Amino acid sequence: MLTKIVATLGPASLAPDTMREMVRHGVRIFRLNFSHADAAYFAPIIKTIRSLESEMGVPLTAMADLCGPKTRIGEVAASPRTVDKGEALLLGLPDERPDPARDDRVFVSLDVPELLAGLRVGMPVNLSDGLLQFHVTREIKADRLYEIEAQNAGLLSSNKGIAFPGKHHPMPALTPKDIKDLHEGLDVGVDAVAISFVQNAADVVQTKDEIKRHGVWAPVVSKLERQNAVDNLDEILAVTDAVMVARGDLGLECPIPQLPIMQKKIIRACRHAQRPVIVATQMLLSMVKNPIPTRAESTDVANAILDGADCVMLSEETAVGDYAVEAVKVMQQISENALEYYLERIQAPYAPKREKNPRKFVAYSACLIADNMESKAILCHTVSGTNARLTSSRRPRQPIYALTPDPRVMRFLNFSWGVKPRLLEFGRDGEADYMERVESFVDDCPDFAPGEAVVITAGRPTPGNDTPGTNEIKIYCK
Structure with missing residues (x-):
């Protein structure tokens, strides 16, 4: 897949x-x-x-x-209870709960002061996973206690999630x-x-x-x-x-x-x-x-x-x-x-934007070559995973074999589209050259039949650059 x-x-x-x-x-x-x-x-x-x-x-x-x-409200009296459209409720810190004898509005407690900080009249508040929507209609105590009005009817239960759409939370x-x-x-x-x-x-x-x-x-x-x-x-x-x-x-x-x-x-x-x-x-x-x-x-x-x-x-x-x-x-x-x-629908690999990014263009070129010659696969030697992710972003139709010596990078590349990550160990005679390692993998891999061609990308250090990144493309026939 x-x-x-x-x-x-x-x-x-x-x-x-x-x-x-x-x-x-x-x-x-x-x-x-x-x-x-x-x-x-x-x-x-x-x-x-x-x-x-x-x-x-x-x-x-x-x-x-x-x-x-993720924040949840506290216990609601007589939960679950129906809230009517237009009904006014109170939202505040637990110690702001009013005396029910003086104020019989439903009190919704929230024991996270940071979430109430900066709440102002007109702001939206959602409860019960968004099924109940409110607007703040009155600021009773700034950052501590508010009146909110229901925009629709619904069921309100204790310990449900609460959201403040669009509000920045200093958490x-x-x-x-x-x-x-x-x-x-x-x-x-x-x-x-x-x-x-x-x-x-x-x-x-x-x-x-x-x-x-x-x-x-x-x-x-x-x-x-x-x-x-x-x-x-x-x-x-x-x-x-x-x-x-x-x-x-x-x-x-x-x-x-x-x-x-x-x-x-x-x-x-x-x-x-x-x-x-x-x-x-x-x-x-x-x-x-x-x-x-x-x-x-x-x-x-x-x-x-x-x-x-x-x-x-x-x-x-x-x-x-x-x-x-x-x-x-x-x-x-x-x-x-x-x-x-x-x-x-896409027909060909995605072309990069007009930008100065040689590595992305090398990956794109490898995809174009693989597409033109109907290659069995693209093989990327990658230490950090960048080479494989660049190639994946072009969305070639060929599978991308990402060969890396790092098990953590191998498992990270499971997230990338079209990538088959493989752990690359030193092959025959302990060859140190990246390209030789990939060729040995192809020779030993049962996924490729003799005579089938693949496209290989790798990085070969040069006298002026010990860490060049991907700088080489090769067509290899098994």
């Missing part, structure tokens, strides 16, 4: 046989949701992932998804729990870290600093769940390793009618920046309880692939659904059909 599948693990999918079937049908990345468990819980699961990786001969990636500062993306989970997750072997509720580049840099402090390298996936993150996309792309379009919370922050175009723009920006992008949330949600998806869900998955997403993700469908493996199979089938049309 060219588009990768991310599957969330949970009670419905933790059996090794279930995980094996999901890998067989295209899953390459397993999401570990740290909102519901800790590193100790995931440690044996990561061992199962490593065992399946060895057994099945394909790299598998364990991605820790940190909880982030870092990493909570103390996240920092603890990050370090413990790295200890048990997670390969990538997804951070929730990113707002700007500083959130990504903080996470990278924590990983560096741990003494390892792991890629950071920035989850776009707030309008601020979309507004700051360019600065986030400059520092992040990958992006997730997390449409659940993003759909609470942004007007839902704008979400489809927002998704397309984010995917396009990620491809131009050579950053893998995952599209997530409610992709096949009906398959939690049904063996087949709705027509709309099938179209949604296909459209994400036609937009150029590197990965599509399953959440509840594989974590708690009754048809975990079936959901993966359906996603694989939709992907295969969509990709056939996608390649037909």
Whole structure:
């Protein structure tokens, strides 16, 4: 598969046989949701992932998804209760709760002062995952207590999520729990870290600093769940390793009618920046309880692939659904059909923008040559993964074999469209030349028949430059 599948693990999918079937049908990345468990819980699961990786001969990636500062309201009296359109409620810090004998309005408590700071009359407030929408109508105590008016009727329950669309929150993306989970997750072997509720580049840099402090390298996936993150996309792309379009919370922050175009723009920006992008949330949600998806869900998955997403993700469908493996199979089938049309539509590899970027143009040239000669594959020798990601961003129809000596880079490249990452060990006679190593891989690889041609890209140091990056293209016939 060219588009990768991310599957969330949970009670419905933790059996090794279930995980094996999901890998067989295209899953390459397993999401570990740290909102519901800790590193100790995931440690044996990561061992199962490593065992399946060895057994099945394909790299598998364990991605820790940190909880982030997702905020929930406190207990609501007489919960659940119906809220009428136009009804006035109170929203405030717990110690601002009024005496019910003097004020019988429903009180919604929020024990996060930072979220109420700067809230002003006219600003929107969403409750119950966006099903209840309010506007602030009165500032009773600045930054502490407000009156909010319901814009629609609905059911209000305790401990539900709350969102303030468009409002900047002076809170870092990493909570103390996240920092603890990050370090413990790295200890048990997670390969990538997804951070929730990113707002700007500083959130990504903080996470990278924590990983560096741990003494390892792991890629950071920035989850776009707030309008601020979309507004700051360019600065986030400059520092992040990958992006997730997390449409659940993003759909609470942004007007839902704008979400489809927002998704397309984010995917396009990620491809131009050579950053893998995952599209997530409610992709096949009906398959939690049904063996087949709705027509709309099938179209949604296909459209994400036609937009150029590197990965599509399953959440509840594989974590708690009754048809975990079936959901993966359906996603694989939709992907295969969509990709056939996608390649037909683009016809040729994407040309780079007019810019001074020789490495991108080398990758583009390799794709053009492979397309012209109908090569079996493109092989990229890559230490950091950059060469393979540049090639992937051109969207060639040939599979990209990314050969790297670094296991962490190998598993990171599972996020990139069309890339088959492989660990490259020194071959016959311990040859040191990059190109010779790749040729030895081709000679030994059963994927290529004698006489078949491939295109190879690599970097060869020169007297004036010890680290030139990709500077060589070669046509090699086995």
